[in-house]
Amino acid sequence: MEPCPAEPRHAILRGGSIITAVLFQLEGVGYSRGATPVLRDLTARLPHGASCVAGPSGSGKSTLLRLLNRLADPQEGRVLYRGEDVRERDPLELRREVCLVPQLPALLDGTVADNLRFAAELGGDEPDVVRLLDLAGLDASFAERDAARLSVGEQQRAMLARALAVDPRVLLLDEPTSALDADAREAIEATLRDLRRRLGISTVLVTHDVAQARRMAEWVVRIDEGRTVQQGAAAELLGVS
Amino acid sequence: MTSSIDVSLGEVAASLVLVAVAVALSFWRRADLERDIGIAVVRSVIQLTAIGYVIQAIFDEDSLALVVALITVMVVFGAVQARQRAGRVPGSFVPLLVALGVAGASTLGLVVALGIFEPEPRFLVPVGGMVVGNAMTAAAVALNRLGDEMSDRSREIEATLALGATSTQAAAPTLRRSLRSGTIALIDSTKTTGLIFFPGTMVGMLLAGADPTDAVRLQLILLYVLLGSVAIAALLATTLAYRNFFTAAHQLREPPEP
Numbered sequence: 001m002e003p004c005p006a007e008p009r010h011a012i013l014r015g016g017s018i019i020t021a022v023l024f025q026l027e028g029v030g031y032s033r034g035a036t037p038v039l040r041d042l043t044a045r046l047p048h049g050a051s052c053v054a055g056p057s058g059s060g061k062s063t064l065l066r067l068l069n070r071l072a073d074p075q076e077g078r079v080l081y082r083g084e085d086v087r088e089r090d091p092l093e094l095r096r097e098v099c100l101v102p103q104l105p106a107l108l109d110g111t112v113a114d115n116l117r118f119a120a121e122l123g124g125d126e127p128d129v130v131r132l133l134d135l136a137g138l139d140a141s142f143a144e145r146d147a148a149r150l151s152v153g154e155q156q157r158a159m160l161a162r163a164l165a166v167d168p169r170v171l172l173l174d175e176p177t178s179a180l181d182a183d184a185r186e187a188i189e190a191t192l193r194d195l196r197r198r199l200g201i202s203t204v205l206v207t208h209d210v211a212q213a214r215r216m217a218e219w220v221v222r223i224d225e226g227r228t229v230q231q232g233a234a235a236e237l238l239g240v241s
Numbered sequence: 242m243t244s245s246i247d248v249s250l251g252e253v254a255a256s257l258v259l260v261a262v263a264v265a266l267s268f269w270r271r272a273d274l275e276r277d278i279g280i281a282v283v284r285s286v287i288q289l290t291a292i293g294y295v296i297q298a299i300f301d302e303d304s305l306a307l308v309v310a311l312i313t314v315m316v317v318f319g320a321v322q323a324r325q326r327a328g329r330v331p332g333s334f335v336p337l338l339v340a341l342g343v344a345g346a347s348t349l350g351l352v353v354a355l356g357i358f359e360p361e362p363r364f365l366v367p368v369g370g371m372v373v374g375n376a377m378t379a380a381a382v383a384l385n386r387l388g389d390e391m392s393d394r395s396r397e398i399e400a401t402l403a404l405g406a407t408s409t410q411a412a413a414p415t416l417r418r419s420l421r422s423g424t425i426a427l428i429d430s431t432k433t434t435g436l437i438f439f440p441g442t443m444v445g446m447l448l449a450g451a452d453p454t455d456a457v458r459l460q461l462i463l464l465y466v467l468l469g470s471v472a473i474a475a476l477l478a479t480t481l482a483y484r485n486f487f488t489a490a491h492q493l494r495e496p497p498e499p
Contacts, residue, residue, distance in 0.1 A: 062499040066496070071496065072496060092407060099405070102399065102403065106399075
């Protein structure tokens, strides 16, 4: 476990050796909604691979996630992605590279395939609908299903498939299982692990569930009241799953 | 049209009986509309009398400059009035002003250019008033819907932005629905005109003794002019106003609550 807040570095060290390069670095980040501070002088690092941002409701987890692909910009401090201030990046290109799947499903009107096509065309591509559905744990019959008539779990998977349609290098997942029962949650977690194995993309998962962070993450940042309280390798911080 | 009718003040006063019926119904059903009905009646008397004198003066002067001035005033007041209906849209005044101004200028310019009406005050003033009035209603309804949708559907819009869509792409479904809201009322009334109701211009001409064929033709012209102007107004108002919900970095200024 590392002391917090830690000195900014571009690599995460353990025992004097580099274990992985830093993907995101947040330096003294402050963000308020109106007059209410949400993030306060927050400093944290997220490496390549599977990371979790864990904390109680209202601790600022979702806001932190939105700063990583510039759905919002911090009022204080800065966010670095691969060592570069995200504000130096074109926001549209950044979001296609670092794609966020929101907590609640919010698909566009039309079929699942319509949604995948819309997302793929943002990057100028034609979607491989069957492959995308397969990656998200849905069979091909879902392509022509009306997105509005899917169950919440199916919509969440369709959201995942839609995010994959833009061919991201990083997936930001905002409490992807919070609206699901235990069986559906385990199935989505299995899908996410499978996804990382098949595509090799990095994930940053926000959760209020420490047990989920233990199951899903290699690196954990714990925040509370808008501040980082702990960060480090999940095995050291939370114990081995 | 050469025929005309004389309307006495007594006849106008007699029509207030129907207003009294409306007040009585409101009182009986406790709809609490009596005060609003009273204000509406008083304002209609004052405003229409005043505009009657203004129109008379413009007709007497026969000046196109005065026509332009009158329509400009209508556009400004229309934008102020419509802004109240678009309370959830930030910075709505300028989009409304542009929308009403362009809708009024382009439709009046076109009807003159196409030779439908002579460029004379007696045509341009009443047609201009109808165009600006209908454009105001359409733009106000469209922006009202836009404000509601941008709030109610902010999760869907931000989810689309999160994929790397531009603010224009993310707002496109909302803009489509807002445009429909602004124009659908006139489209529906145009569909049912003559079947379910007689439009005002036609009724007025028939009451004034005009030939029904002429009344119908003029009404058709006005309906089509109004269809064009409300479409222009609703489209421009929504197209200009939606940008105020986003930053230059394609972020929602008011993101959804976490």
